[in-house]
Amino acid sequence: MPEMPEVETVRKTLLKKLRGYKIESVDVYYPKIIESNLDEFKKLSNKTIKDIIRIGKWLVFDLDDIYMLSHLRMEGKYFIKEKGTKAGFHDLVYFHLDHDTDLIYNDTRRFGALAIVDKDKLYDYPAIKKMGYDPYDEKLTKEYLFEKYQKTRKYIKTVLLDQTIFSGLGNIYANEVLFASNINPYRPANKVTLDECQKIIDNSRKILKKATEAGGTTIRSYTSSLGVTGRFQFDLFVHAREKEVCKVCGEPIICEQINGRSAYYCPKCQSK
Ligand SMILES: [Zn+2]
The missing domain is CATH 1.10.8.50 (Helicase, Ruva Protein; domain 3)
Structure with a gap:
């Protein structure tokens, strides 16, 4: 199971490669992985990856006016590949980006979670809301x-x-x-x-x-x-x-x- 340092490494790696990339379309091959409404999830199309932050072990993609939340749980992984790569059995979500690039969410155990939330609702999202202080938060005394x-x-x-x-x-x-x-x-x-x-x-x-x-x-x-x-x-x-x-x-x-x-x-x- 990836722990916070691994999630931080994933965050930094993805951000370095994908900052400023636009999501042209999304293919969801395993709808159960999406915690929010599936049709709403498609709102990701035409959004630009502005930033990726981390709250606990959640990756939070800053996409213009919305956030995409992603939790890797047991075995979730991201792969960045050239466009046109055929989806494998454990490739659950394809984000088709510009620059001839696909971002692939792969999860052999299928316990991960993806969701989108409006920007002003991030801290109302149940999993985020109940989360305690980050270890680096000065309120942790x-x-x-x-x-x-x-x-x-x-x-x-x-x-x-x-x-x-x-x-x-x-x-x-x-x-x-x-x-x-x-x-x-x-x-x-x-x-x-x-x-x-x-x-x-x-x-x-x-x-x-x-x-x-x-x-x-x-x-x-x-x-x-x-x-x-x-x-x-x-x-x-x-x-x-x-x-x-x-x-x-x-x-x-x-x-x-x-x-x-x-x-x-x-x-x-x-x-x-
Ligand atoms: Zn000892």
């Missing part, structure tokens, strides 16, 4: 987190994935942030101290920044928008390192399921 965490006894690992508190940490970086903060994934959220809340914020920013600079972490089938694989490898301390030794203390890394998601941690560095 230790006091804010502490107050939220006080209200729940769920495991901190699970709570870190709750995008309504603060957005941007998926499973990989939640594991890494807890390791960097020396917090055991099974700690109830209401037992996380105010100082540890600051550590969580600092480490989230640091780790996401490092991963973004590296172009995102390539794990499993994730490829960047141009279909490049394996080019970026971010140095992970615990995630997907089961049975390897901890780079800090030498203890074997443990992997356990917590609420259906793999939690990787070092039992010694994260004993509490």
